[in-house]
Amino acid sequence: EPEVTQTPSHQVTQMGQEVILRCVPISNHLYFYWYRQILGQKVEFLVSFYNNEISEKSEIFDDQFSVERPDGSNFTLKIRSTKLEDSAMYFCASRRDTLPQETQYFGPGTRLLVL
């Protein structure tokens, strides 16, 4: 069964450093998402991406964040200058088409720790 994959599974970085989190969505999916979950808090929406552009972003997704689909398979989340409060589990998800009732399939997550 196709699945969403994410690398790395864990990343430790120093405050102020740039990190890139990578995701490979399911191959015939068109919509891509990033969510995050700070320890002990809710899973929060960050951004959705369709047709090579951001379709929606949350207040969390400020100028320090960017997303890219550099080739036909990868979908990346970049944090330019990490802060302590960026420490969280980051989930990538993908969906086949535009209907909101379609299932979003999630990857296993990348646990980011900013020191």
Place this chain on the structure above:
Amino acid sequence: AQSVTQLGSHVSVSEGALVLLRCNYSSSVPPYLFWYVQYPNQGLQLLLKYTTGATLVKGINGFEAEFKKSETSFHLTKPSAHMSDAAEYFCAVSLEYGNKLVFGAGTILRVKS
């Protein structure tokens, strides 16, 4: 703005007992409703979803949920808990014209032998 409330951050049941995980939503339009499960060190896996039609929805692993519009609820149940059901469960909503999922805080289910 829509929101999701899951009553009880931790629920503990005995093996073979009924599982009931509560979810209430707030939405200005009829939502689409989802339950996801997360096993340790794994991603979020869809258990079941309500879109339209029958309000009692059956999912994987013997779980089901009932959409009750009058109560704005979508509680998850399973008649008989199994040890393998121990995980964290998330209720989520999506709007008709929206894209994103809005999640509840999650409920950790513990199953005692």
